[in-house]
Amino acid sequence: MEKWVLRNKKADFEAIMKRYGISECLARLIVNRGLTEESDIDLYLNPDYNRMYNPDSMKDLVKACAILEDKINHSLPIRIVGDYDVDGVASTYILYKALVLCGARVDYEIPDRIKDGYGINEQIIDAAYEAGIDTILTCDNGIAALEQVKKAKKLGMTVIVTDHHDIPFVIEGEKRYLLPEADAIVNPKQEDCPYPFKQLCGAAVAYKLIETLFKRRRIGEEELIPLREAVAIATVCDVMELTGENRILVKKGLELLRKTENLGLRALMEKNQIVMENLAAYHLGFIIGPCLNAGGRLDTAKKGLRLLLAENKEEADRQASELKSLNDLRKQMTEEGIIEAVSMIEGSSLKEDKVLVVYLQDCHESLAGIIAGRLREKYNKPAIVLTKAHDMVKGSGRSIEKYNMYEELTRSSKYLTKFGGHPMAAGMSLALESVESFRISLNSNTTLTEEDLIPKVTIDVVLPLGYVSEALVEELNLLEPFGKGNEKPLFADRSLKILKMAVLGKNRNVLKFLVRNQYGKEMDAMYFGDVNTFLSSLEETYGRGEVDKAFQNRTNSMQLSLAYYPSVNEYNGSRNLQIVIQHYKPENL
Structure with missing residues (x-):
């Protein structure tokens, strides 16, 4: 049950x-995001x-x-070592594109997820030493590469680490941080x-370096x-907090992306039927990011990098x-894995x-x-x-707010050969x-x-439907x-009678209510979640007969409390206000 x-x-x-x-509603939403100082509110509303x-x-x-600069001036070879996720690919792209522009002798390496694992390895x-590389420049990795950096230094190479991950530490009476012996x-x-x-x-750290x-x-x-x-793509896809500088990087970055000249990004938007001028953070996190990630998951992350660096439309x-195509395959494989995982949890003591x-x-x-991540969402537990x-077991974890996964892994580290995050x-x-x-x-x-x-x-905000207006929907865009x-605001209204109900969509995966x-006050309400679970909860509370009445547009006894987000539905030239249901509670009469 939700609280x-x-x-x-x-x-x-x-x-x-x-x-x-601004309206009182918007003022309340801004304060709810912890912003009360004038300078913070001003930065939030006017990021630049x-x-x-x-x-x-x-x-x-x-x-x-x-x-x-010294390496560039002396034409010494630099190798960028990135990572195979979106942040790693974006960081590598930023450093490579920028260093080429600076006239550097530069190439890149991105570890293979399966063969190499995360981060720089021996x-x-x-390989860099044999290729005569003078300088290794890491991005989105390297802070935990103590032995690897030591080896590179022993071989006479210069090492610059750029990273954003937590600094590794040991607890010997007190916490002691461990840093690699890099040149910077x-x-x-x-x-x-x-x-x-x-x-x-990681991409923002790389960008800061290039700015200077x-x-x-x-x-x-x-x-x-x-x-x-x-940087905007990486910040969203690495699930950084969209506050402070990150808000500037994403909000202003989206404005740039809506008119991007990058041929690869334009082609990717086209293939996924994204209208460029409507591009939002959602598209970065759930469409563009997963496609860029699919290369590193099922093939090589260099595919994502090649897309960003593409110099002609054909490429x-x-x-x-x-x-x-790789992302479509990844989606199918993911669904199969989730079904197996849920079945294991539900069929054993793991669920305890x-x-x-x-x-x-x-x-x-x-x-x-x-x-x-999907198990974490379903069970609200760290997963x-x-x-x-090969000859070992590898894993990945996603946590909840009350559980610091990195610190908890440190406490059980005697069972692990390697970990980070x-x-x-x-x-x-x-x-x-x-x-x-x-x-x-x-x-x-x-x-x-x-x-x-x-x-x-x-x-x-508890906001009865009568207060929902096009002006409010428009004003809420300021928060994006x-x-x-910087979560989407949630509004609520209670004791809403269901006048009628219909299941929509070719996969019957949308519920529409009046x-x-x-x-x-009457209004359309849309639900895009698990339709079967929603209908089951109504049947449990009110009985099948009352649910059937709603589908037949007949008077019924069903009432709901809804947590929602307001929107405008545009269809065939007409605009209608509606609410999009995020959470629901059937109300017992």
Whole structure:
């Protein structure tokens, strides 16, 4: 069962309304997002690139630029080592495109997800050394590569690490952070890094480096535009908090992407039937990102990079078609994996665990994280999916707010051969014989309570349907882009009578209602979730007969409380207000 709670933050709403010329509803939504200081509200409503922090304040960033300039000036070969997810691909693209523009001798390597695993490894260092590479420049990885960096240094190479992942640590009485012995480490999460905003993705850290490098080499700001587009995609796809600088990067980046000159991105949007001028954060996170990711999951991440670097339409179309096909295959394989995982949980004592650890032997290892995310959504528990990989087991985890997965893995690290990640997501490797001990250890160590596992639905404003207007829908656009840390607002109305009901869509996956609230206001309501579960809950509460009456447009006894988001439905030239149902509760009379 969900627990519905109402956000009720206090502030001088009148003053905010007057200062920014917005409605009380919008003022409440802004305060609910933790913004009460004038400067914070102003930045939120008026994000702009020129309001970002000076990149030079990031520890080692100026030092890294000086090293790169020296290498460029002496024509010494640089190799970028990225990662196989969207953030890694975008970071590699940013550094490669920018360094080519700076006149560098530069190439790139992206680890193979299956063969190499995450991050830089010793084979990549050996290959770089044999190829005569002078400098290794990592992006979206490297902060945990202590032994690998040591080896590169021993071989006489220069190493610059750019990363955004949490700094590894050991607890020896007190927490001690472990840093690689690189020539420069650019990562705002370092303890002594004065950079004010710590939540940048790997691509944003790479972008910051290039911003300063371009200034030093007197390269015009217009050359940053294609790089900013890539940062926006990576920030959304790496599920960064859309607050502070990330909000600027995504909101302004989306404006650039709606008129992008990038041939690969244009082709990918075309193949997925995305209308460029309507591009939103949703398209980045659920269509463009998964296509870019599909290369790294099922083939090579270099396909995504080649798409971004495509120099003619023919090449762009070919790469876009291949990535879309790979993503379609990935979707099908994911559904099969989810069905198997749910069946294992429901058919065993695993469902009693507070931390789900599921071993899917035959699942493609690249799908573990997606399946873990879906299990987390279904059960509202931290979930780790493990798969067989050569002579060991690899896994990926997705967490809930009350569970810092990276720290919890540290507490059970004796069962792992390798691990890394964030509070909300992590990757790991372990021996097959350790799987059960690892599961038991995570569950016996956890401090999660039953209360922590109850999904909470946080309502922003109780807003009867009569207050929903086109002006409100228009005003809500000011809050976009929505995502982690800037969730779509939730409104609620209760005691809504169902006047009629219909199932729509060729897959019968949409429910449409006509509802009336207690003040007599009628409105269409759409539901795009699990239709069968919704109908079952109505039948359980009211009986099949009442549900049938609603389908026949007859008077019935059904009433709902709805958490919703308002929208305008445009069809055949007419515009109608409607609400899109996010959560529902049948009301017992």
